[in-house]
Amino acid sequence: MTIGLMKNSLENTSRRDFLVKSAATSGALAIGFTLPGLANGAPAPDYGSEVTHWVVIQPDDTVVIRIARSELGQGSFTGLAQLVAEELQCDWSKVQPVYADVNMHIKRNRIFKSMSTGGSRSIRDSQEYIRKAGAAARQMLVAAAARDWGVPAAECRAQDSVISHASGKRTTYGKVAAAASTMEIPTDIALKSPGEWKIAGTSPARFDIPAKTNGSQIYASDVRLPGMLFASVTRSPVFGAKLNSYDESKAMAMRGVKQVVADEDWVAVVADNWWRANKALLAMPIEWDKSEHDYVSSESIMQFLRTGIDADDVPVAREDGDVGAAFANAAKVLEAEYHSGFLNHATMEPQNATALYTDDRLEVWCGTQNGETTAAAASETSGMPLENVIVHKMHAGGGFGRRVFHQDYTKQAVKIAMAMPGTPVRLQWSREEDMRQGRYRPISLVKLRGALDKDGNWTGWHVRQADQSIILTVRPSMIKDGIDPINTRCFRDNPYAVPAFLNEYALRNPHVPPGFCRAVAHTNNPFYRECFIDELAHAAGKDPYQFRRPFLQGTMDLPLLDAVAEAIGWGTPAAAGVHRGIAVVDSYGSFTAAAVELSVENGKEIDVKRVVIAIDPGHVVHPDAVKAQMEGGVIWGLSFIMNEEITIENGRVAQGNFTDYPVLKLAHTPQIETIIMPSGGFWGGVGEPPIGAVIPAIGNALFEATGERVRSMPLNKLGYSYKS
């Protein structure tokens, strides 16, 4: 990254001085217009007195809280603001969250720490330093008032943006903010215990919602600038193949078309209306080079993975006890293979970015999960120094990991804009492009073996994984001794206290580009693990819930398993024709479990009646947002196991739209019962954890209902469907 080069150009500039400068040089105002709709439901302008770099207070007492992470609908604008406001002890009705400026972040030596919005980390990674920022700001505001009044700060009280003293003196944050902003930021700060919280731990209305109910929320897709043109792009359908030739004559003659821009593996058409740009692109003859991957298929990739399953020797991720002896002494040995294919994020807002390039400046408007990564990608693509790159973060129409690392759409938008200096160009991918140029949840094949003794006790297991590593493509240094630390999650770090356990990992990367997709390895590994444990339980003649419990004693997983078992009524008879399944998974620092009830009609029509999902994320900042993430996670789990698969034919993606990549619909939404049981003492994630346990719970209930053990996803390939 070029970020490291951007050392402290303004480190010695005073905060107030910086504000004046940044107001003059950054943001859309500098080029003489405002974005439509921003007045409605949009954050306050970032002006006022910067008390700390996270808290800006305006004279009318408005508290602007800068949010470094992205709002993807998970509620970060509200939850992160709650944590700051809790310690600031300000009037919540005066709070206005605003994106922390990416350019300011870079120029001030990465003052907002991480801007990454992935790995379910927005709250858990930043909670401590943003709470401290709120507390520091409160101390400074109180100190400013105390100094003004000539009384000890310790005698002053701060609550709801009002500072008061026993003498009857009274002022507000807005009146003392300018004085406070000149003070040193204290570093010795005590934080409240969560038991003292009044704002955090409650569910105020989310800031981002009203504008999302009346069309006024401006997504990156909705950016409209004076003179702006629209572009549609197509990249080589066989990943990695180069552009051979194209004939732009017909496209250039079509109405509204302004320019054709090509790069080594893509072609874009720029027009005065996106539909015209896309129509011309579709009409353009384009030839791609032949590639060594032209004959790759999902089947050939699966055969490639099988070489990892069949190999004599593969890297060991974890080994406990004597696995050889456990299997040699077993009364019963179970062996099974599980697999699943590629998945696409399929965000409802297809990838897009707007760029405006001039001689000395590059502006990008983008829905991104990391504004800093977007800025770095724009800088590297254009050669524009990072300090001259302005990224306008827009709320994203879904992220799920697609908008973190790759920024392929940003790079394309920048290149197109560079071909048309001074003209803003908004690149919009078609849905088909979005489906075929994904960064896919990897394909995987896993062989599991389990050993049971004569009493049906689980004495050993052996898991060999063969799959595609994402981290190899983005941070290869994280691969140690051939082990992908992310793809081995759920096995390598499993909580079951089985005496002998061997986890082997065979890295097998095909040419299809992989990416982090919401819950990542916890979209598939829990299915393999928890369904196989269910197989072991049945082989042992034991109840699947009771079979698991002895191996989870003393873990933080067990209370979750118990909670969903109780809620679903495990151990009591289900209604006639209704069958249950259960599973437990920990991920992203949180503990979850799921139990489901379903029935099966006509042999293959699944009617999911209830899903009980429980989570222990340690602390909860916004309970209703956590509940919403759990509800959404259940939908993802149900959609993944039944509907979704990206397949490869002739080196390219076979699917192109929601017609052949069907995602779950409302009609298939079961009754969802959420259990939030924070135990305190740690901070876990929430966005991804709810998905993992749902998928195996469905698989396990399906076995109870049909006697058929499903060992691959999606189930529609096995003839199943959800009952309509």
Place this chain on the structure above:
Amino acid sequence: MTSLDVNGKQVTVDVEKDMPLLWVLRDELGLTGTKYGCGVAACGACTVLIDGQPVRSCVIPASSLGGKKITTIEALSADGKTHPVQKAWVQLQVPQCGYCQSGMIMAAAALLDRNKQPTDADINAAMTNLCRCGTYARVREAIQVAARSI
């Protein structure tokens, strides 16, 4: 030239006969509340009302809509917040990323316009819009809340 009645205003646009309404709204008229999701009427993000009926604007040519009343999310209520569906959406905190919600809300408004007391089965049949964040449980509940308030 095509004359259209959009949100109670007469507008004239000079577009090709086959340009879908979605792109007239978004790229010619600047009404960006209606979203592009798929272009093949599969996701519903582009849902608008035409003479009160929910229509996926990404596949219907604007040129076919002369004399019809087109209503977009921007005009569902005069102030952007008082339609019963909008109120229920805020009350139940339905949206997550929100990108599908313009279309979802227009489809829900159309459903309630023709069916004041929809059953779950009615909602299942009418609400075929896709939401990737998975807000469906709240969409269903919010429609019931809105129905009770009408």
